[in-house]
Amino acid sequence: MILTAATWNVNSVRARLSHVTRWLSENPVDVLCLQETKVTDDLFPGDELAGLGYSATVHGQKSYNGVAVLSRVTLEDVFTGLPSGFLGDQARLLSFRCRGIRFLNAYVPNGGDVALPAFELKLRWLTELLAAADSTAEPVIVMGDFNVAPGPDDTHSPEEQEGSVCYHPHERERIQAFLHTGFVDMFRVFHPEGKAYTWWDYRAGAFRRNMGMRLDLVLASQTAAPLFRGVKIDPEPRGWDKPSDHVPVLCDVEVPE
């Protein structure tokens, strides 16, 4: 059977609730990983989503960050945060097993600016994310907002952006470290050529001018990659009224009955 899974940074799940419900009714995926929910667990709008047949597994905090999984299939072995506890006061990682696959739903720190200490924390967070993803024999899928464009086709102006946050060589090296470890950037397996974006700045008419970046990634371990049947970006919600600045990335994964 095919398991359908998606990742979407919604930039506040409460502000985007109508978009999430609309999108799920049009794209009834089995698993939807959310980032930047920006809400404590007690205020997560679970009842509205239960009406669509989805249960919510949440790891939130007030105002900032927050990850959650909406699912209509059973999740097992849920845990939150990096194993070391690094940046444990920020809700950025939610891991679970589904149909024999270990998923990591990740919201990587933005880093602010390459000159700031926050940027070094981002690099270390990425290093620890890889260690966590590489620590199990299960097939692994890491999906979420990586806040890094892996290569020149993943951003609108690579020459201008070279060395700036989300396109600094040290960040791209961290993505390369995933690939060297055997992880595969699944979107590029199915769409190897051409510019492709998942995020467009709210400012400057960036979406209208298609000045975006591909920051939302699906990385699959060596044993998970052959299970993939397709990956696509859905740019549509970026054109809806009061959108998130990110759009969903969907994938089809073949799993045993």
Added chain:
DNA sequence: ATGGCCGGGAAGCCCGGA
């Protein structure tokens, strides 16, 4: 050339985002 927008929470601005 520059900057242009959001959300949350507090407060009538500031932080953080990317």
